[in-house]
Amino acid sequence: MAQHRELKAQLEELNERIDQARVKEAPDALLQIRELVALFGFSQSDVFGVAPGLRKTRAQAKYRDPETGRTWSGRGARPKWLKDKSIEQYRLDL
Structure with a gap:
């Protein structure tokens, strides 16, 4: 049972590190996405597809x-x- 607790603690630590990395890297990722959208002239539907219900x-x-x-x-x-x-x-x- 000690191994289970240890693994759960490691998992919590990893999840926290993942969240921190996402927060840190997200602005740069969003900037890259915006640059590519502008460069290629993509529309919202090009990037995200057509919303369900709007295909008709x-x-x-x-x-x-x-x-x-x-x-x-x-x-x-x-x-x-x-x-x-x-x-x-x-x-x-x-």
């Missing part, structure tokens, strides 16, 4: 109501402005 893109509109300007991609339920109408007259030339 709207489907391209295929139909348009000339009176209201409303559009529909052809996905999902048919909109009310197309109810009982031939959708071909509202098709956009893509």
